Amino acid sequence: MKKVYFTVGPTQLYPTVKEHIKTAIREDIPSISHRGKGFVDIYKQTTDNLRKLMGIPPDYHIFFLGSATEAMERIIQNTVKSHSFHLVNGAFSKKFFTIASQLGKMAEKIEVPLGRGFDIKSIKISEQMECICITQNETSTGVAMPVEDISYFAMTGPLVALDVVSSAPYVRIDFSLADMTFFSVQKLFGLPAGLGVLIVSPKAFEKSKNLFERGISIGSYHNFLVMEEYSRKYQVHETPNVFGIYLLGKVCNDFLEKGIDTIRKETEEKARVLYEYFDNHVKYKPGVREKKFRSLTTIVIDTQGETAKILPYLERKGFIVSSGYGEFKENQIRIANFPSISLEDAERLLGVFAST
Amino acid sequence: MKKVYFTVGPTQLYPTVKEHIKTAIREDIPSISHRGKGFVDIYKQTTDNLRKLMGIPPDYHIFFLGSATEAMERIIQNTVKSHSFHLVNGAFSKKFFTIASQLGKMAEKIEVPLGRGFDIKSIKISEQMECICITQNETSTGVAMPVEDISYFAMTGPLVALDVVSSAPYVRIDFSLADMTFFSVQKLFGLPAGLGVLIVSPKAFEKSKNLFERGISIGSYHNFLVMEEYSRKYQVHETPNVFGIYLLGKVCNDFLEKGIDTIRKETEEKARVLYEYFDNHVKYKPGVREKKFRSLTTIVIDTQGETAKILPYLERKGFIVSSGYGEFKENQIRIANFPSISLEDAERLLGVFAST
Numbered sequence: 001m002k003k004v005y006f007t008v009g010p011t012q013l014y015p016t017v018k019e020h021i022k023t024a025i026r027e028d029i030p031s032i033s034h035r036g037k038g039f040v041d042i043y044k045q046t047t048d049n050l051r052k053l054m055g056i057p058p059d060y061h062i063f064f065l066g067s068a069t070e071a072m073e074r075i076i077q078n079t080v081k082s083h084s085f086h087l088v089n090g091a092f093s094k095k096f097f098t099i100a101s102q103l104g105k106m107a108e109k110i111e112v113p114l115g116r117g118f119d120i121k122s123i124k125i126s127e128q129m130e131c132i133c134i135t136q137n138e139t140s141t142g143v144a145m146p147v148e149d150i151s152y153f154a155m156t157g158p159l160v161a162l163d164v165v166s167s168a169p170y171v172r173i174d175f176s177l178a179d180m181t182f183f184s185v186q187k188l189f190g191l192p193a194g195l196g197v198l199i200v201s202p203k204a205f206e207k208s209k210n211l212f213e214r215g216i217s218i219g220s221y222h223n224f225l226v227m228e229e230y231s232r233k234y235q236v237h238e239t240p241n242v243f244g245i246y247l248l249g250k251v252c253n254d255f256l257e258k259g260i261d262t263i264r265k266e267t268e269e270k271a272r273v274l275y276e277y278f279d280n281h282v283k284y285k286p287g288v289r290e291k292k293f294r295s296l297t298t299i300v301i302d303t304q305g306e307t308a309k310i311l312p313y314l315e316r317k318g319f320i321v322s323s324g325y326g327e328f329k330e331n332q333i334r335i336a337n338f339p340s341i342s343l344e345d346a347e348r349l350l351g352v353f354a355s356t
Numbered sequence: 357m358k359k360v361y362f363t364v365g366p367t368q369l370y371p372t373v374k375e376h377i378k379t380a381i382r383e384d385i386p387s388i389s390h391r392g393k394g395f396v397d398i399y400k401q402t403t404d405n406l407r408k409l410m411g412i413p414p415d416y417h418i419f420f421l422g423s424a425t426e427a428m429e430r431i432i433q434n435t436v437k438s439h440s441f442h443l444v445n446g447a448f449s450k451k452f453f454t455i456a457s458q459l460g461k462m463a464e465k466i467e468v469p470l471g472r473g474f475d476i477k478s479i480k481i482s483e484q485m486e487c488i489c490i491t492q493n494e495t496s497t498g499v500a501m502p503v504e505d506i507s508y509f510a511m512t513g514p515l516v517a518l519d520v521v522s523s524a525p526y527v528r529i530d531f532s533l534a535d536m537t538f539f540s541v542q543k544l545f546g547l548p549a550g551l552g553v554l555i556v557s558p559k560a561f562e563k564s565k566n567l568f569e570r571g572i573s574i575g576s577y578h579n580f581l582v583m584e585e586y587s588r589k590y591q592v593h594e595t596p597n598v599f600g601i602y603l604l605g606k607v608c609n610d611f612l613e614k615g616i617d618t619i620r621k622e623t624e625e626k627a628r629v630l631y632e633y634f635d636n637h638v639k640y641k642p643g644v645r646e647k648k649f650r651s652l653t654t655i656v657i658d659t660q661g662e663t664a665k666i667l668p669y670l671e672r673k674g675f676i677v678s679s680g681y682g683e684f685k686e687n688q689i690r691i692a693n694f695p696s697i698s699l700e701d702a703e704r705l706l707g708v709f710a711s712t
Contacts, residue, residue: 003384003387005384005387007387007389009595010386010387010388010389010390010595010598011387012387013381013386013387018381021377021381025369025374025377028359028361030366030369030373030542030547030548030549031359031361031363031366031367031368031369031676032366033363033366033678034366034549065422066421066422066423066426066550066594066597067422067594067595067596068594068595069577069593069594069595070422070577070578070594072576072577073575073576073577073578076576095577098576099576099577102573102575102576102577102579103573103575103576104573184595186386186595191386192386192597192598192599193386193390193595193596193597193598193599194422194550194551194595194596194597194598194599194600195550217458217459217460219429219458219459220428220429220432220454220455220458220459221425221426221428221429221451221455221458222426222429223458237425238422238423238424238425238426239365239366239423239424239425239540239542239549239550240423240549240550241422241548241549241550241597241600242366242548242549242550243548243549243550244550244597320387322389
């Protein structure tokens with residue numbers, strides 16, 4: 001039986017990906033030189049498509065990394081001399097905080113219980129903070145920050161770093177409010193893992209330049225200055241994941257052809273159906289109580305400790321969903337609502353749930 | 357016309373790779389969780405195969421990175437507090453030196469002209485050096501350090517870091533002489549780019565632990581301690597290039613079935629044929645004059661400024677070779693002698709050369 005992956009990443013491949021892989025092999029994409037015209041064309045295509053799809057301004061830089069985790073490290077390394085500020089409400093926002101500490105920074109955090117959002121108006125950010133690190137969509141708990149809330153931080157002065165790993169490109173990003181935005185491709189883009197994307201504003205780029213000029217180490221081959229130097233030539237310093245960059249460009253193109261508005265509408269419709277079902281379920285309820293903080297792309301459900309029963313049951317029916325994260329491993333499941341999944345898939349999944 | 361890539365990486369896919377990619381897609385490898393049993397099995401298989409193939413001792417750690425360039429950064433970050441020493445004779449050994457400098461270390465180097473090897477006995481290494489960085493096979497110039505020479509450095513005291521990017525697994529590595537050994541998969545393994553492998557001795561691991569305990573930052577998610585913690589569970593901290601790790605395991609298995617001795621013999625036979633041809637060519641001669649320093653896997657040929665004429669000619673005949681590197685772009689070509697290339701391919705290439 002063919003399985004459907006409702007997992008929160010890695011996940012179901014976007015339906016066109018298998019065909020793109022075949023084409024790539026036929027066209028020798030994994031063999032071409034990363035210094036030649038063939039790669040330059042791929043790089044251009046992928047970044048052009050990303051800009052169009054996500055509305056990335058022309059003066060913002062797009063850098064390719066190994067993972068979103070790497071993006072966290074590079075953001076701290078390149079733009080924080082001493083102080084970073086972190087909004088922590090789950091494993092991935094905590095990871096961002098940990099990375100800053102590991103790099104020897106004075107990382108400060110405000111923390112709310114898992115499953116909760118932030119009352120942003122109550123957050124005071126001291127003047128010395130250089131970067132505010134926000135996990136817009138917490139893959140571990142299914143809490144999302146409403147995009148309106150992001151603008152609050154942009155007014156405060158420091159740079160704003162935005163983790164949209166499991167919400168891009170669904171989430172509408174106002175890039176004038178986000179200096180560094182990052183995601184990885186094994187989530188909503190429905191691609192094999194191994195590629196992270198970091199979008200950097202001119203202001204954040206200037207900060208890294210400023211640190212560099214003051215003799216502060218901003219890392220080596222993946223510092224913003226080196227990455228910018230190569231991206232200007234539509235290249236990457238190291239031999240990059242050429243295959244991944246190619247596939248990302250192709251899927252962006254598919255998304256553009258379908259229309260991002262259609263993808264957003266479909267995402268919202270599927271989320272509505274999924275949440276409605278669990279809001280009315282006698283036993284399994286959405287893990288995020290407050291509706292305004294519910295992620296539409298990462299749907300977390302409390303299972304009353306029955307995760308270990310639900311997962312194998314669903315798998316036998318052909319559906320793979322994620323377990324809860326960390327301390328919620330046994331008490332929650334996480335259902336991806338990514339573009340790879342159709343409304344029919346979601347309805348079939350719920351049908352199976354109804355017969356548990 | 358189907359092309360044959362004699363390029364020095366990315367290169368011709370190893371003949372079995374296309375089939376492995378098909379199988380991976382059929383088995384949903386890009387969709388499986390990097391925290392589940394499926395991935396653990398893949399990780400175990402790949403590292404077991406690598407150990408067998410390359411003779412990696414059981415107490416040496418195997419870490420997966422995004423690229424060999426990343427390996428250079430992580431080596432310096434994790435094992436050098438202040439002083440690193442670099443043997444520089446090409447672009448990639450120079451890159452290693454540059455990375456150490458960018459990370460704020462006192463990087464020292466000994467440099468010989470491009471195309472030349474080192475008279476190792478004449479190299480004096482001061483006591484304060486913490487790591488000696490050796491590029492065993494310089495992909496930019498085709499100079500290789502004879503493996504016997506490596507033992508000289510192991511006697512001197514500091515850690516030894518060994519770049520075998522374009523010679524592994526052909527090169528026989530005595531791991532008791534090399535504390536950190538690294539390569540990437542788009543060279544002799546004939547795989548798509550986007551994955552680096554770093555092999556770390558207990559001694560190098562202890563050094564990173566020691567720096568960490570003294571409060572010196574050794575990086576974040578890719579520091580040796582974090583990577584070891586996850587590798588013990590057959591996992592990776594971030595979502596890794598699962599597809600790449602899977603394919604590497606499969607190709608290692610193919611190499612094991614063929615036999616590494618057979619692969620070595622074939623490599624040597626192809627190298628003999630290629631060098632003999634160019635040693636006797638009236639115009640195009642091997643770029644490395646001294647035979648003991650000639651790489652058998654990266655064969656560099658002086659073209660008397662005719663590279664721009666040779667490359668398109670070969671391409672029309674179905675052969676892609678690499679141009680010279682950097683200042684030799686117009687004056688050299690580089691021919692990969694990797695396992696993806698058969699003796700027949702090499703002979704066909706030379707046949708085409710004969711008719712230039």
